[in-house]
Amino acid sequence: MSTRTAELLASIALIVFSLGLMWTVHTDGLKIGWVPERGPGSGVWPFWLSLGMALTSLWTLVRWFRRTTPESRNEAPYIESDRFGLVAISFIALTAMIFLVAIVGTYISIALFLGFYMRFVGKHSWPMTSATVLGAVISIYFLFEWQLSKYLPKGLPMFEDGFLWLDNFRWEYFM
Amino acid sequence: MFEIADLLAAGLIQSFEPLNFAMILAGCMAGLFIGAMPGLGSVNGVAILLPVTFLVPPTAAIIFLAALYYGAMYGGAISSITLGIPGASTAVATVFDGRPMAQKGKANQAMMAAAIASFIGGTISIILFTLFAPPLAEVALKFGPQEEFALMILAFATFIGLGGDDIPKTIFSILLGLVMAAVGFDIISGKPRLIFFDMVEFQRGIGFLVLAIGIYGIGEMLWTLEQTGGKIKFDRVSATWAELKKHLGEIKKYLPTTSLSSVLGFFVGTLPAAGATPASLMAYGLAKTFSKDPDSFGKGNISGVAAPEAANNAASTGSMLPMITLGIPGSPTTAILLGGMIIWGLRPGPLLFANNPDFVWGLIGSMYVANFVTVALNLALIPLFVRVLAMPFTILTPIIFILCFVGVFATTDRMFDVWLMLVLGLGGYLLRKLNYPVAPAVLAIVLGPLAERSMRQSLIGSQGDVTTFISISEHPISLGCIVIAVVLMLYPVWSNYRRKIANKTAF
Incomplete structure (x- = not known):
């Protein structure tokens, strides 16, 4: 177009x-x-x-x-074809992440998205990818769930239970 | 005068409280980093990080965001010089001479000139701010709804007259923002309005932050990915103390243009549509015009780096002036700050000086301190920030997307708003590609509820007589604003006409 x-x-x-x-x-x-x-x-x-x-x-x-x-x-393409792929994959991956939040919850969804993007779009090494994923998930948990007391979506009950255990642990030993 | 000195001293003391000082440090660091990343500027940083600031009290939060705003103005120069791509639109003019200097192997010189000029710009503008803010707030205290409404018209008129974008598209953007602000329950009659597809979620309205994060987070990253293809190249820079010492001797070469640019930047910055980008371009033009050697501009003249950098910092402070005193943001970044203040439960405008002096003077005090902190951090950490630029977009992009999602959810507690952010972000990106400016929409959604309320209050007060806005005996200030607004809106028509005449005589 x-x-x-x-x-x-x-x-x-x-x-x-x-x-x-x-x-x-x-x-x-x-x-x-x-x-x-x-x-x-x-x-x-x-x-x-x-x-x-x-x-x-x-x-x-x-x-x-x-x-x-x-x-x-301007008869040039609306989005340059060699850049279109990158923009499209980024947007689709983001949409998928937000969609998955309702099913597997914020943290798993974020980890999957970041892992996919870094490993397959960015072609970063596995150690680099895992370190960033782990860092991102832990900092978001610490910043939002812990410091801001914001309850981020946890998805279906079976995923939610895992976090209940984590929350109990936190309340018991760190509060 | 002594009163101001007292309040300022209290503000300075306040900004040295451990939490506030930590916020200055964190804000400056974050700003330098965000400013240095190509594609990301202060407005993106402030939009994406606003939700995180709910961690701390409002004063500390605004200190953090103001420091970030400030730091981003310094940081923009880093990628302009080393990459040749502006780190933010505000640093476009820095590329003109910063890049040639770097190619001649004088990147260090350019970087130091940028830092020191930013410092001078920041210092001059914050002094101007301190002198102008209290009297302006005093005048603004007498404003009624007519004056408020006229001021907002004036703010939007600056986009049409000075924004430099396509005019019908600019007007569309303003109106779209104003209409989006009307979604939800009407504040006066209590009726639900514009509930699309009967979705109850729209009853709560469209939060300005949802739009701002959508546009400046999601949309901006898509835009940057498309522009850069996710890859960047840069020159290595290192700064040593010995070089810094040597550079200090050169300051006098660019001091006059820098001071002039700072004053210019401050006043241009106070205009809502103008802000730091045109201020820096104007300062560049000014430096070139008044230079003894105008031909060396564009080939690596140090004044060509210093002038725009001083102006963009001064403009960022300038844009705070109408936000704090009148409740009218002077730039998209301050529009988001203004929205933040409403979330924190503060009423922006002249009453802030009377009701929340701690907040106002804490902010002003912190700006003095932040100026010193940023120049020190910047000079000390130049090599580190240059390394930061090597961070690939394939790490930065997903992290920003995640922050956008978590930030919106944490602010509104609704997945609906996260989806709305996604849609608005994509829409903003697609429209921006067709040259629709997005900043007016963000400003309009913040000002929309205030503008509508002041318009309706004025009309109720005047029994529906629209001439109340231009009544010289009752509302001379309102009349003045509207006259200036009309002149601004007609200015493009006039300049277009003049160009046509000029073209005709040329042939």
Whole structure:
């Protein structure tokens, strides 16, 4: 996809998105004008500003047709093909990590993600990878769970139990 | 005057308390590191590390983040000089002469000039800050909702007039941020608004931090990966005491331009859209114009390194001025700091000086101390920071992604926000590639609720009369802000017209 096509698609998508926002304000039954005795209605802000979003995107679209934006004259690929792989794999791995949090919990998920990324994307040695993974997991546990008393998601009950044991151990000997 | 001196002394004492001093050290180190990494700047560091600062009380937290902001301005020069890629956009101008100096084998000289110029910039600007902040806060205390709203209009107008990005896309970005801020329960009527797909999670609104971390964490890393392909090359640098001593004799060569750049940087920094990047570019231009030897610029002139470095540090302090006194952030980084202050339960704006003097003066005091700490750390640890640059992106990227995820979850306790961060980060990255500026959206989501409230309060007060914002008898300050805002918004139209005329006469 060229940058030119990308700009066209983006400006159309943004017009649709802005109109969708305005429609949402309407279906929610929010007042977009002056409410007597009460002041401006609660829909005034989102409605008129969304209209502004739609108009500025329309403006971009018009300029796309007239080829006045630099992007509309740019036929180069939107994302360079030799870089696309790296960006895509990073984003997919990140999405997978967040998805796995619900199943195996924060720590295992982080370890898998970091291990995968360093070993297979970065081609780092196993010792280097394991040391970083271990360091990251321990520091996050220490910083968030311990110092900030934040309960990070632990996933399904069977994974959660393991951490209960760890938490008990911590409360018993370190608090 | 004596009152200020007293408060400042108290602030300085406060910044030497063990916890606060430790925060200064940690913040400066983190800032130097983040600034030095290509692609990462103060705004990324502040966004990603804000959740971690909930560990400490607000004063210590803001001291840490301010020191980080500051350190990142120093750190940016490191990769500009050794890699030839700016460590942050604020250090772009440092590349022009820093890189040629490094190629001539004078990287050490360039590095020291950058550090010392940053120190001068920091010192001059913090003195200006101390002098300007209390009277400005005093004036701002009299502001009503009309003035608040007009100031915000002015803040957004600076993006249109001075931001230098595509204008319809800049306006879109501002409006998008303002609309995102309206998601959730309406503060005045209590009605739910913009609950997309009837998902109850949207009732709590879209946190500014979710957007900021999405854009400056996830989006920025995707962007950097694409730009660099994950690989970087650099020159080795080492600094010794003997060289430093020798360099001190050269300071007078660049002292005049540096001082001028610092003052310029401070005032440019106070403008929301301008900030450190244009300040450093302007300072570079100024140094070149006033130089006796303008042709040597771009070929390794030491003033070409010193001027932008002084200006970017001064600008970072300058951007704190409207944040602390008016509650209007002077840069994307201070927008995130402002959002942080709201989370800590402080109300940014002029009342801070009256209600939370410990917070304000502790911060100001810490800025004096941080300036010394950073220059010392920077000069002492230059070789270490250069080694840090060798850290591959394949380690840095996943660690930043993990910090983004944990940071968002720890702040909001909802996986929903983590997913939202991912979507906003990807969206920000894709739009940024089409030249949509992202900073205005972040500023707008922070200011959105305040802007909407002040607009509605003004209109309720005036019975719906919109001329209340431009009434010369009742709200002259508001009128002034709006006039300047209109001029700023029309400025690009005018300069475009002039360019067309110039083109016509040229042919």
